Amino acid sequence: MRINVINPNTSNSMTDTIAAAARSVASPGTQIIATNPSDGPASIESHFDEAVCSVALLEQVMAGEHAGMDAYVIACFGDPGLLAAREIARAPVLGIAEAAMHVASMIATRFSIVTTLDRTKIISRHLVRNYGMEHHCARIRATGIEVLELETNTDAVFRSILAECQQARDEDDIGAIVLGCGGMAHLVDELQQQLGLPVIDGVVAAVKLAEALVGLGLNTSKAGDLDYPSAKHYRGKFAHFSPPRR
Amino acid sequence: MRINVINPNTSNSMTDTIAAAARSVASPGTQIIATNPSDGPASIESHFDEAVCSVALLEQVMAGEHAGMDAYVIACFGDPGLLAAREIARAPVLGIAEAAMHVASMIATRFSIVTTLDRTKIISRHLVRNYGMEHHCARIRATGIEVLELETNTDAVFRSILAECQQARDEDDIGAIVLGCGGMAHLVDELQQQLGLPVIDGVVAAVKLAEALVGLGLNTSKAGDLDYPSAKHYRGKFAHFSPPRR
Amino acid sequence: MRINVINPNTSNSMTDTIAAAARSVASPGTQIIATNPSDGPASIESHFDEAVCSVALLEQVMAGEHAGMDAYVIACFGDPGLLAAREIARAPVLGIAEAAMHVASMIATRFSIVTTLDRTKIISRHLVRNYGMEHHCARIRATGIEVLELETNTDAVFRSILAECQQARDEDDIGAIVLGCGGMAHLVDELQQQLGLPVIDGVVAAVKLAEALVGLGLNTSKAGDLDYPSAKHYRGKFAHFSPPRR
Amino acid sequence: MRINVINPNTSNSMTDTIAAAARSVASPGTQIIATNPSDGPASIESHFDEAVCSVALLEQVMAGEHAGMDAYVIACFGDPGLLAAREIARAPVLGIAEAAMHVASMIATRFSIVTTLDRTKIISRHLVRNYGMEHHCARIRATGIEVLELETNTDAVFRSILAECQQARDEDDIGAIVLGCGGMAHLVDELQQQLGLPVIDGVVAAVKLAEALVGLGLNTSKAGDLDYPSAKHYRGKFAHFSPPRR
Amino acid sequence: MRINVINPNTSNSMTDTIAAAARSVASPGTQIIATNPSDGPASIESHFDEAVCSVALLEQVMAGEHAGMDAYVIACFGDPGLLAAREIARAPVLGIAEAAMHVASMIATRFSIVTTLDRTKIISRHLVRNYGMEHHCARIRATGIEVLELETNTDAVFRSILAECQQARDEDDIGAIVLGCGGMAHLVDELQQQLGLPVIDGVVAAVKLAEALVGLGLNTSKAGDLDYPSAKHYRGKFAHFSPPRR
Amino acid sequence: MRINVINPNTSNSMTDTIAAAARSVASPGTQIIATNPSDGPASIESHFDEAVCSVALLEQVMAGEHAGMDAYVIACFGDPGLLAAREIARAPVLGIAEAAMHVASMIATRFSIVTTLDRTKIISRHLVRNYGMEHHCARIRATGIEVLELETNTDAVFRSILAECQQARDEDDIGAIVLGCGGMAHLVDELQQQLGLPVIDGVVAAVKLAEALVGLGLNTSKAGDLDYPSAKHYRGKFAHFSPPRR
Known part of the structure; x- marks a missing residue:
């Protein structure tokens, strides 16, 4: 089981702190992949920071889906981008x-x-x-x-x-x-x-809940409003979000 | 890790159904101890059934504490006796x-x-x-x-x-x-x-959440209102609840 | 009119205090029958105490129904067993x-x-x-x-x-x-x-509201979810709850 | 005990219907004084009707206080003027x-x-x-x-x-x-x-609750925001509300 | 655009204060008509004061409708009579x-x-x-x-x-x-x-919101429960509310 | 008064529709500046679309602040980025x-x-x-x-x-x-x-409310949690959000 713990800010040292915590509770078969974007704010302390960090966070989730991650943890207490991440992920996503x-x-x-x-x-x-x-x-x-x-x-x-x-x-x-x-x-x-x-x-709570959801064989529901977003054209610097997205 | 899955009604066959479900998701190191009381209603379909089954359920939790269970699942959808069980348990207790x-x-x-x-x-x-x-x-x-x-x-x-x-x-x-x-x-x-x-x-959800709580090293909080009930005299057929209770 | 004021703990002296209060406001035609179970906790100060006292309380209500009580008051501020008592009672039941x-x-x-x-x-x-x-x-x-x-x-x-x-x-x-x-x-x-x-x-509030409900000719509704519990087998020390219950 | 049941519309026949209902449940010692204003709408079916009827209703409560009524019932399902009536009444006031x-x-x-x-x-x-x-x-x-x-x-x-x-x-x-x-x-x-x-x-529910409150010796609380309104000058056709009001 | 700012108490000097505030923010084409009733309380500080002032306030709204006002502001912080005023007004009504x-x-x-x-x-x-x-x-x-x-x-x-x-x-x-x-x-x-x-x-907030509503061409909805009250007989000192009301 | 009506999707024709509506209700002195980002989704129909469009939307608000806009309207019914926009704007911001x-x-x-x-x-x-x-x-x-x-x-x-x-x-x-x-x-x-x-x-509602707020001299409160975000380093493709931001 591979859990992608995403620190949505760009501070590598904080990612290390978070990764250490995550690993301290992970079950034997669980691999913690701790990442953070290279684009965005050094810390997240406002609605503005949250809005900006969400895009890079979503890119990480999309990369994670390509890599076949089993679950995601958004490791910022505001749970930025949580529902958007669930839309683009088959795997479960948890906010801390x-x-x-x-x-x-x-x-x-x-x-x-x-x-x-x-x-x-x-x-x-x-x-x-x-x-x-x-x-x-x-x-x-x-x-x-x-x-x-x-x-x-x-x-x-x-x-x-x-x-x-x-x-x-x-x-x-x-x-x-x-x-x-x-x-x-x-x-x-x-x-x-x-x-x-x-x-x-x-962080540790989300890792264990992620393990629980994966253990239950549950993915983010694609029936209803967390289904994959409908494909559409994205322009300019967000053109890479255009289809094919999955 | 030993999780005591308690079916609070007295139907052994239902306990078997529940135990099978619980075991189907339990992690390798987890042992499912499925029990049901021998006193009480064959099924729980009213506030009255809930009230009566709670006493025998609590006796099972008390026995579980003596046996050193790591967590409890109350396997009836009304979650009867949940807060009372938490009071007498050091280990975490989950309702289904x-x-x-x-x-x-x-x-x-x-x-x-x-x-x-x-x-x-x-x-x-x-x-x-x-x-x-x-x-x-x-x-x-x-x-x-x-x-x-x-x-x-x-x-x-x-x-x-x-x-x-x-x-x-x-x-x-x-x-x-x-x-x-x-x-x-x-x-x-x-x-x-x-x-x-x-x-x-x-049932399966509670088993995995119980594993998660145990994995986090978390027990029912004994600070505040889920602390062990204060010792007092219980009379008559409930005299066995008198101290020493733990 | 006979109102059964049930102190759900086993302290007779507290029942006396409660009875005196109840009688101080009862209307001329109202008889206060103050009782307490002989089984259970001396006082009620936790979810656990509530759960245990509820069984003996419900036995008192069942006895009251046989005796034709016109209303019940559950004289503990947590209103333990209130909805369960309503299920098994034709007469109105009030919590204090x-x-x-x-x-x-x-x-x-x-x-x-x-x-x-x-x-x-x-x-x-x-x-x-x-x-x-x-x-x-x-x-x-x-x-x-x-x-x-x-x-x-x-x-x-x-x-x-x-x-x-x-x-x-x-x-x-x-x-x-x-x-x-x-x-x-x-x-x-x-x-x-x-x-x-x-x-x-x-206590006094519930006595007067009980008189009011009886005066209105209202009983606990047996249409819907406060209907008598369906008859079923109760085992062991709760076998006396098996049918016929009414 | 005298309960003033006030029908806030001006339809005498409806007052009779209401009075009959009230008397059908009143306790032996209770006298039902059923009144309605002679000023205002024939029926109350809008916020506007409610607003207009409230003034005459309040006049009835003030008259009732002079006459020493023990309780009031506002016999219109919108409970018009309920909190205002409580302010000017020592006795309890109930809406139907x-x-x-x-x-x-x-x-x-x-x-x-x-x-x-x-x-x-x-x-x-x-x-x-x-x-x-x-x-x-x-x-x-x-x-x-x-x-x-x-x-x-x-x-x-x-x-x-x-x-x-x-x-x-x-x-x-x-x-x-x-x-x-x-x-x-x-x-x-x-x-x-x-x-x-x-x-x-x-109507009958309010009469019995009014009897209950009177039986408990409870009046509308004059501590806090239901205290008598502070005396002040009322002009024009409402000058009779100027002090002394009690 | 004519906005009728109604001070529902009878203190002319307060009406002047309110009018000055209203005019300080009114748009060039907006005329502020500041009025107060000559009947009712000098100030509004209780449910009772609110109830009494509402009648004269509603008379002012009715007069305003005859005069073709474009909007109303009820300039008392309790927003007395707001829904009743909306019922009798075609124009929008705002509470402060x-x-x-x-x-x-x-x-x-x-x-x-x-x-x-x-x-x-x-x-x-x-x-x-x-x-x-x-x-x-x-x-x-x-x-x-x-x-x-x-x-x-x-x-x-x-x-x-x-x-x-x-x-x-x-x-x-x-x-x-x-x-x-x-x-x-x-x-x-x-x-x-x-x-x-x-x-x-x-006061100033309501004036600008009233201008906004008028600018949007919106009136109080007459579909549904804010429709004009049904015509009916009003007796006594409120007989002038009998039909024809519009 | 200049109101920046921002269509957060990249469809110019929709911006034209929105602009026409906005202008149809704008007061004589109000200039409607209708814009849309050139980066982002063609339409907004999911949490994902909302998250991505927010960044370009916020860039538009920042540009608007440099240009001295008097108010902003976010012309998408999900009100994406509303609180973040308020944080970076002195002027008021309204969602439709x-x-x-x-x-x-x-x-x-x-x-x-x-x-x-x-x-x-x-x-x-x-x-x-x-x-x-x-x-x-x-x-x-x-x-x-x-x-x-x-x-x-x-x-x-x-x-x-x-x-x-x-x-x-x-x-x-x-x-x-x-x-x-x-x-x-x-x-x-x-x-x-x-x-x-x-x-x-x-759209029209927000334009008129924006005019109202500007007419009241009110800006987004910079006391408390809508204050400008604290300056910090933004990396990579979001480096332009680093200070000096205002």
Whole structure:
């Protein structure tokens, strides 16, 4: 089983962090193919970044389909391009926000999300609604940390995230914490140990859910609205999306 | 990894059906322990049946904890006793309705549920709300089939379920169908082949999600409201629930 | 008119408290039959306690039907077994949480619930949603008091509850307070006097709503999903639930 | 106990129908004072009619407060002026739509509303939302009957309402029917007999709920937003609303 | 184009404030006809005030229809009588709360409302739900200022409103503030300058939306439930509402 | 005032249709600048098409900001890239689905959407939820017409759309119809005439709302989450998005 874990930003070091996390939970027969586009933003912290990264992400999924990947993980907490990716993929596609929230709802009645910049909270809010998690998600909390700081400023970053998680644990009436950025994947164990409650990273959650879907023999449904997009002419710098697409 | 798949009714033949389905998807290292209580209703088709079966189900979970099970699946589509089971279990516990709906939402934007008796629709309605699936579940459909008929009257039953599923596929604007009874687990392949869209049985879905949770090292959160119930005196025929419970 | 007020825990002294409250509001022609099972938990503070108490509660309702009771009140704020009880009863059945919230919504636009242990808040949350009270219930507040303490540690308990109610009154933008435990029934008058806003206990509310339903000649609807459960074989220690059930 | 049942339209004959229904369920000690304004519309079938009738209705409540009424029932299914009436009343005030829906939710999991003209459905829709009944109300059905026809064209009217109720019973997956007009109060028994499921009229439901609230010693909360309106100058034809108002 | 801006209270000075605001944004070809009834409350701060003011407001709309107005603005933040006014008007009718919230949702993902007395918050809450703004409106805040104080006690009032707006800006995670009273229209510019985020007054918002609707050639739909009310006899002091009404 | 109406697909003829509609309602002082990207899909009928078109759309908005546009209209009914566009624009940005639904809710209590392909209904469903229109939108109907057919197969297309609109009018209990594609803008008048109820096209609605926002002096809020994206390095074919961006 080959799972293509796609970091939709262009930071190779973050892809390495994500790959390490993914591999740490992969089953023996599972191969993690961690990739990131070479086109696009260094980090994803706005609707604009999400919109731009989605195109290169979709190119990666298309390449993955040619290579016969068995599943995809979109390793950015905004789950950018998720439904578009499902349209062009036969294989199942999972977002890490989606995966983390679903998993959290199975081991706790309520959870809080601890994420990066304040402005990304609106993205989480929309996902919480789209995934039907309004009654499971107690609160969305921002730490004010930029995504790329997660790679560099490790100690201060850890203390900030820990402090916000502690507040969540003590004030939000919750049983678990969901980390709101793929770049936090390496912090889970230490956070969990210090906090004394489950801390859920979406990268590992999505890898295991992807294995589960593949194990069930389930692909993205091509009956209905996730069917392959109808072939049509794409012009200019997107002409490569013209048919034949599959 | 040992997963205790508990059929909460007392029909051994249905337990066999469920066990076969569970084993058909279990990973190499996973052992399926399929059990059912010897006390309680032969089938579960009402709130009353659910209430009565829950006690014996909880006894099975308590026995499972003593035996060191790694996860539990409650193999009845009403997910009876789910939160109570989580309270007394360290290991993760999954309901098959919960599992089926979560999985369906990952491969299709919308699904319909095809279940047994009309009166059980209210149970599914409540679960759809509790799991935040109101925008994913297009419709809940009953076939008028009693649970125990699933074991006996195979041909007519299959045709009825197929007919209802066809209506769902053609009228409900959906990408997948969720089967609303653990006793339908053996019908999935044939239904899927004839319908041409994914058909999701909760038993297999729950087994794979249970493996995923165990693979993530996640247990039921004991921080917050799923903590072990506080010890107290139980009287009369429930005195065995008095402490020490663990 | 005979109303069977069932305390679903096994604490006789709490049944006495509840009975006294019920009788204090009963109309001249109404007889309060206060009972509690001899099997089950001494108090109900978790999903687990709820699940176990439900069986003995349902036995009481079945006995009540044989005795020709005119209505039932389930005198525990989690309304355990409510829909199951309605299935097996011709007479109307009311939960005290249900009754208190409905009554509160008729005299105030918003109310807060003040309950016992933190872990029971999730139970109230689910009820608030099930009863459609999300826009009427401003907040659910726990006092950290165990149910059985309500019987023993009277002064300190009263001060704790009063303090939490005062916070609710001053911070929650509400017009009424709902008490979240049947065992608080005797505190209403004193709380109301000190707080200066309506305080609603579910026991008395349910008794008066039960009288209202009986006065309207209404029984639990046997058309649709609250019809008597279909007869079926119950095995082992629950064999007494086998037909003939009515 | 004196309950002022206010028919907010100016049709005396409809007030008589309503009064008869109210008295048929009133407890021995309860006196029904049925009134209607002499100013306003002959029937209430639009937002406009509701707006105009509200003023005269409020005058009746103010007169009732002077006369020391113990409770009020607003006997029009749109519950016009309900919150305004609560503001100016110490005694509890109940709308018949509110009462009927709350009662229906206690004896069935779902109900349908059968009302008069198509255009009034929007009024019911808003009430269903305001009272949190979205998950209890399966469908709102109009018969196309004008309110005043209910008084005159009895046979044809009964057959139309019965036909619509039969459709509701057979198609809506419900356990009870709520009648959507105070002027249908006299049809309940015959409808119920022919339909075989509970049919709920709001007039009688509201009378019994009013008795319940009075029996509980509860008044409209004057803490918070249902407090008496602050005194202020009213000019022109509404100058009589200027202080002193109480 | 003639827009009838109706202040539904009887305070002429507030009408002047509102008229000035309306004219400050009106397009060259737009004439603002600012009116207020001579019957009714001096200010509107309760459901009761709303109910009484609605009748005189509707008379103004009827007069406006005779005079051939092109659109109406109801210049009170509770949008009293909005649907009733739409029923009797061919021309479009806008409420200022409605207009302000819709506009706010187009330039920010979330806003808070800053209004007058605490007791009016329930009115805003209902509007937020009716207009589908639950996910856009972060919080409703009261200043404790009476409506008529807005006209007199200018400096203290401005400081109070500014202080509450600052709290909203700093605590509510919002991008805009909606002012919750037509009488605050003249404060917008100064508030916006001091706060550094968009402050939206409903009066000017409604005038521009009214121009937009007229420019689109759209009138209130007379297909369906906003059709003219059916003609019927009105008695007593409301006899002038009897047909012919148009 | 210059409004940049951006057709996000690459079909120039559709841009002409849209431009003509926009100009037909523009106020005297308003200049309509109708553009479309030269890169991207010929039509937008899937999440995939939406994702790809968004990048070129955002480039157009960035160019528009350099050129000092006063407002933007995204002329595709899925409102692709709306929040991302708002982030990079000082001027207000409106989507045509957003505009049409808001306008419809001001002249009718309920509307239906009539759109193109079945698979696009999920896009409308999400927008209906995001804009809080769940209680205003009665139903979303597809005609099975491809977007580009709107330009070519005029007669048959008109008859199909008319037929679906007639069904909506007769079955959906609505007061208005919203057209679900920018390419239907030229059909409004004829449809409205034949249907006898308001038919709302988002292109013209958005132009007038854009004029309204500009007339109010309102820009996209830069306080909070619609602030300009933080500057960062974009690599490869998206390097032109690197700072300085404004």
